[in-house]
Amino acid sequence: MEQTINIEQIFGILRKYRRLILSSTVVCTLLAVVITFFLITPQYSASTELLVNRKQSADANVQWNQVQTDVQMINTYKDLITKPVIMGSVADKINKGNSHKFSDSEISEMISVSNNQNSQVFSITAKADNAYTAADIVNTTAQTFQKKAPKIMSGTDNVSIISEAKPNLTPVSPKRNLNVLIGLILGIVLGIGAAFLRELTDKTVKDESFLTDDLGLTSLGVVNNIAEKDLIKKAIMSVNGSRLSRRG
Structure with a gap:
């Protein structure tokens, strides 16, 4: 037997389990805040x-070839x-006077090199957990490479530094607003998923039509649910009524 849910039932389920959805949303959002602001460095x-650009020749064809070579x-x-x-040289310079010592492999993992296609600029x-350390590593790397490149590349002196790095005190990660938003959305999705899962796995009889239409049974009547406090109240009234009748 297939169970289908219409739009009205969907909104009914959401209203029924609104506390579960709200709790899931709050918990996931708080977790995202804690992880983003306190646990992630x-x-x-x-x-x-x-800039890679050697001294250009006066010949236009030679200039073109030189640019392509660069x-x-x-x-x-x-x-x-x-x-x-x-x-290795960068690590030696960075580690001077610093309590934390970086290995050349650690610095290599912090660095990325990129360039646009057909551009002579790269x-x-x-990236580091300190803005000043990141700027120091970049500038030291650029200066060291500019100095060592002609020796390594057999006298090819065509590298110029056109801009130095400055400390940027705005972190590039984590993306705080994005992480919190993801936590919020994840909480809502998990809450709604849990609500529908509970509803679909709930095998209790919810209305009289299920008995008559789906199971083909005959309805003999409906017994309303009476709250426990109402039962106690009626019992007290019944006892008091009995006492009054006896006195009379």
Whole structure:
């Protein structure tokens, strides 16, 4: 036997289990707030940009070839920047005077390098739990790479720093408003899901039509549900009435 639910029943279920839905929404939202604001460590980002551009020849064809070569070299530079030959020197400079010591692999994981297609500019970005640390790592990496690149690439001196990173005190993660909104929506969805699950698994008889229409039984009458307090009240009135009749 298939059980179908119409729109009126859906709203009836939502009204019936409104406390369950509200409780689920509040709990999930509070969990999202606690996790976002107190358990997740904020991450800060800083970026610097470098230009790959050697001294151009007066010949237009040579200029074009040089530009294309510089663009292609960016892919090599992107791989080279995160290698120990660069990261080792960066770690040595960052760790001077700092209580927390970073390894070259830790710094490499903090850094990402990106560029737009056919652009001679590429960016170095670092994420850390401190805005000043992120900016320091990025600037040190850019300076170290600019200094070491000509030696590693056999005298190819074509890297210039065009912008230095500054500490950005606004965290890039977690996305606090988004996380709270996700917690709110998740709470509503879970609450509604639990409400329908309870309703669909409830096998109690809810109305007389189920007995007569679905089961084909004959209705002999309806016994109303009487609250316990009403039963006690009627019992007291009955006892008092009996006492008065005896006295009379």
